[in-house]
Amino acid sequence: MPAPTHPRPHTETLANGLRVTLRHVPGLKRSAAALRVAAGSHDVPLAWPGLAHFLEHLLFLGTERFPTDEALMAYVQRHGGQVNASTRERTTDFFFQLPVSSFSAGLERLSEMLARPRMNLDDQLREREVLQAEFVAWSQDPMAQQQFALYEGLPGEHPLRGFYAGNRDSLQVESSGFQSALKDFHQRFYRTGQMTLSLVGPQSIDELRELAQQFATALPAGDKIAQAEPLPLTVKSYQQVGAHANLLFAFDGLPEPSAEAMAFLCHWLNNAKPGGLLAHLQRQNLADSLKAAPIYQFAGQALLHLQFHAAGEHLNAIHEQLLDWLSFFARQDWTPLREEYAALLQRQQQVSGALQLARIDVEQKESGLSESGVAALAHILREIGGADNFSDHWHLPAANPFLRANEPLANAGLIRGQTSAHRGLRTFAQDRSRSRRERSPMHFSRALPDSSDEGAIYLRWQVDMAASADLRSRLQRSLRQTRQDASEAGVNLSFSAAGNQCLLKMTGLQEPMPSVLEHALKCLTMIDADSPRDEVQIPSMPIRQLLEALPEKYLPPIETSDDAKQLWTTSRWDGLALGLNQQTQSAMGLALSRIPGTPDNQLPVTPITQGQYQWSQINTASSEHALLLICPTASRDIADEAAWRLLAQLCQTPFYQRLRVELQLGYAVFSALRQVHGTTAIVFGVQSPTASAAILLEHIQAFFNGIPAMIETLGDAGLKQQSQNLADQFNPATQSNKDAAELLWQGKLAGHSSDYREQLVMAIRQLDHQALLAAAQRLINANGGYHCLANEPMPGAPWQAAN
Structure with missing residues (x-):
């Protein structure tokens, strides 16, 4: 396998007590920061549940120095980065990723908001309503309720049994006692001794250390405070039956390396290969799936x-089989498993971006199972218990086939009779081979350099009859093991079937890709009517269900079929490979010869529907109102797309500010540019506990009407800066290979040439006020049409039911 490229991070404690981890990764195009505060929901006074979560929200509302439109969230969004935060039982995390040139300013905003939050009463009252909306959604979300119910077997006085999200009743912001507790919590825990900062980027360790020291300057210094230990869990294990069958094991007094031991154990529990627990449960028809965490x-x-997709009456039998497998596992030589586990963790780090690495470092995750972790694992297995004897049908899983490095091809790129001395010489045979490759429906693009370890492959089929829901389920199920093995080896494999299109996509390390592709094609083409279906999933929150349904709504409806053979034999296919070196291209020959269907390098572009008001109702099984308004461009002209992208960037923060903060319509509020099947659109989304879809549409339309005035206030300098920020996001020096590959694939679907990215950047830089105002008017007039996905019936004219 490739040598690990990301060494362990440098760690130190600064003079003011801030612990930092610094990781220099030369190949990264962006930098990231993750800050962990050793304080969470369980550290809050019992009188004020939800206070820690509430404080996390308040910190994002801006400071005197950086008001809302210049605060961290707005700044990161404006520069095409990522930002978020999370409050857990004993920790609160803040993290963001930005281009290197903007990273220092992002750190400055993070330190300012942590040290000097504004926290005035009006802000608190507004934000409390946001948490109230979150609480209403949480109380109606089956997944959230199931997660909360998992703790019911624990002692009633343990903090895990409490409510800590916060709502209108628990967050009594008008109370002086609450204000005192809020201020005390911030002063007590938001200081250097309670914090760990992780920085990752292409900068040197010295440069990262200087950034960390600048960050720490604004923070109040203080020693680490020991967090109060919780009451004992006391119970050993218990069962629970709901939407899934659940087994839970509680531990007190575990040794320090227990986290790495638990991660190692769960990895092998989740392994579905023959000889393991899940494979046996499936063979015995006791359970269809297993997730341990x-x-x-x-x-x-x-x-x-341990969550099982199984009938409740099988839970006792499942428990017995689990203990039997654990007895077997406890008595094995874990050496080969430890080696493979370490190899897959190295692969994961090799393909991780700056933000993922920063979060790994701040969580202090180990890169495998250490010797002390082995002892901790043995302790955990003894605590769970099990028989001295075990069944003889268990065995350790087969090695991951994609973790073993392929042998380099001898004289790659040479034909028979040549030697390395002939490199650069052309032959008629090579010309014919190259000509065939260039006419092939699998286009090996040179739009991305092949000098990186990473690449991307897109393989698309256009079908005469769409896969039914049942067939889609069997296709997904057929790939499950290949997808898991590929992920462990650094390749993200996905398959989707919507309307008249199927798409197989791979991104990540290119070296295993030819082998992964071969396995995936074999899985997809060997299913039959008796192949098992995928497990039933618990519905996600309504707005996410709408987003999941979005891709299919862009494709023409056609008849469906349950026949996998018919699906492939009547299909036509093409594809795009990006960033692959010559060796990987050569190794793909066998896989390409096995692609089912008819090769076709002239598949039609998905047509644009102009000026239509289409409505699709999606049943989300929720009383909350959820709506997506999709606003596509009126043409596929790159100038139109450039204007649409700048509009999307300008709208992102004001739309959130207006509908979430000012109008308090709901907590799930966003706008973003999306490309689906080659169509470029701005998507506006809202989930509200109170406002109907019709009312939400009125608010969105009112926001649209205010866009021209917002553009006018920019001024020439402001517009130039916004355009530059947007253009910088497509700079090859800062855009990730994965994002660049997706952009170029969407460009291919839209019928653009291979220099699509360069043309797009040029069009963005040429935008002026007049062009942007004209685009805003096209948005207001719905020149490209509106498509609304909602969980409510369609209102009256001008809306029409989508096909």
């Missing part, structure tokens, strides 16, 4: 959750 770990305590 620790859902709580702190101060030697842990709660291990």
